[in-house]
Amino acid sequence: MALIVNEIFYSIQGESSWSGLPFVFVRLTGCNLCCLYCDTPYAREEGSPWDMESVLARVKQFHCPRITITGGEPLMQEQTPVLVRRMIEEGLMVTMETNGSQDIARVDAHCIKIMDLKGPSSG
Template identity: 60%
Template sequence: MNLTVNEIFYSIQGESVYAGLPCVFVRLTGCNLRCRYCDTRYAYDEGSAMAVGPIMDRVASFDCNLVEITGGEPLLQDRTPELAAALLAKGYEVLVETNGSLDIDRVDRRCSRIMDVKCPSSGEASKNDADNLERLTANDQVKFVIGDHEDFRFAVQTLDRLPAVLPHDRILFSRIAERLPPDRLAGWMLDANIRARMQIQLHKVIWPERDRGV
């Protein structure tokens, strides 16, 4: 059985604690959510079947040790854990970006799971798997995508439910670019004395006219 792959590309990591580093991205097809602000709708259905071996060969061609498996929602595909394990076995540092609606322990805990907690403006906050908060390790990351002050309050309230083992600099507050100016989110964080990392999607600053392959 193959994986359905939307694209494999080499770019600058635009988000997470790895922002700014070169990274190979394996974007898998399919998502079980429909967030209002989604910027990868093309990954809902577009893709081609690939076995783990050819994916590994393509990743190796970029000569980069940092690899992110993303989507869509990569945990929807049954062979995603196999791909993550194969990359780990080859010595890659592996990130898995997930929307937080599915059990993150499907993939090896040696991966850094970058897990969304969906805020109200996404339209999908009811789909958060609350048990995932207890599955987080010190190697993982949690991301809140914030579009308004209601989202911000929701994120702040959720901070108390995060495990103490998760470092503060691995808690990410990200804005919806079309809805929330960066200085406003920064101001809210400073006023509330939030111990978390504000991030701006670096790849959209570098390549503002490109939607794919970045």
């Protein structure tokens, strides 16, 4: 089963306790919220199907051990926990940004979850 990927890119982390460090970002498509202040509204619908091996191969091309899986809401896709587990098995440090609306229990315990809870006034 494919993941719908919006973009994969290398950049400096600007949020969390890892600010200032290089990361590879895997932005997955889809979100169940429509926050008025969203900085990536294009990630709600834009993206293309990638098989798991292609995502892993692209991530490895950057030679960076730190990965952030983001969205949209990454847990809207059933294969996200599988991707996280595969990355951890490859020896990568994985963080995942989530809006907290989806069950994180299915995500590998070694994944660092960064939860940004959205209140009713967010849209």
